[in-house]
Amino acid sequence: MADLTTNVAGIRSPNPFWLASAPPTNSGYQVQRAFEAGWGGAVWKTMGDPILNVSSRFSAVSFGGNQVAGFNNIELISDRPLEVNLREIEETKRLYPEHAIIGSLMVEPDRDKWHEIVKRVEAAGVDGLELNFGCPHGMAERGMGSASGQVPELVRQQTAWVKEVARTPVIVKLTPNITDITFTAKAAVEGGADAVSMINTINSLSGVDLDSWNTIPNVDGKGAHGGYCGPAVKPIALNMVGECARTPGIDVPISGMGGVSSWQEAAEFMLMGASNVQVCTAAMHHGFRIVEDMIDGLSNYMDEKGLASLDQLIGQTVPKYSDWGDLDLTYRVAAKINNDVCINCNKCYIACEDTSHQCIDMLKDEDGNDILRVREDDCVGCNLCSIVCPVDGAIDMVEVARKVGDEPMTWNERQQLMANAGSNQ
């Protein structure tokens, strides 16, 4: 059986599944229930000056019958006194010494304030710290959270202040509300971060009620932007993890999160370079016990792949992640419709004819039955037909054999050859 123990910058946990800093980690009662269910670690809900919350805090986006495709919240950090949180951290650590507890912190960009909270939280026995430079709502209006996280110099400086006194590993949690997350990740590393985590939530508004014209959610008729998470944000998070993993200078472990709902997403994040994953929305949707399937699924997958430990999984896809200019322009796939499986719904034909490259013909076979056939030479391999097809196995995207003139060549190589050939002018 594969070894799922995890080490993120020196923070050890029995498995790679941590609860993210969020409502599920608001109290000792919850974190202890989570550890009992099997979670390897928990990032305690962000501590700082206790805040005041509003009522009507969460909303979700459902899509195509799937509940909670995305999740939006306007809840702020912990509203409980620091001392209460620390007492419960101490108790939880005593009861579950093998599980990781990471204290999430957020204070104003002030050196003394950072020093004070770091010392007090570490004294409670946490295994590490996570600096919340990511929350996009409420706290950002006060210069904290993503307001700090969007300014590389503030990330670097505050991380450095924390490192002046921290004795446990420091994880810097980054905001996705920025053009290029590698800038702030580098700033965190320059400040001395032992690891980075991503992504925090994305600025969002779930919707507008078409009867009342109120925003969703709203507080007595008035709304404010929230933070978006859940399955819908996974592709954004996965790219950000991959970009950081492949960028020189960001040579620290990454704790990945953003739409992790099952062992499969966890494995994807780890393949893209995450040392472990954090989960929130899936736990809020289905409860703490989802971790059982996550552990079983990941363990079975690793056994099937013949992997003994997570080190053999982490980062394996990173070398395959590149710039567009380094992709082969002449590699081709084309659609192949399997008419014995096809139900003739014609969704592929309509998609191709209306919105892609018009390379599917509606024909009759020798018995007069309707069939669809792809003109391979005109197919550009966009995949759209196979994406919209409702029947598994009805459309395969198959590799097209190279012909003379199809030798591998990237855009960057082509531009270099053009430059060498000289201009017409």
Place this chain on the structure above:
Amino acid sequence: MKEHDHFLIEKDQIDELLNDGFSIGGVSENLEGTFVRFQKEAETFTLHLESPDARKYFAFLLKQRAASASSESLS
């Protein structure tokens, strides 16, 4: 015209010029596509390539030419 047919026409034009002894003398690109200047001694001919596959194909020829020049310089 189907994209592939368009490509085949432009590929034939390129191959014909090369078979006639022309070589690629220069290339430029703008909003209208790729303009490849073929030359044979004092004679020049500019071919306007519009199809994406032809604009890949002529680059393959440049690559082939660069590879052959490189092997000649080594021998």
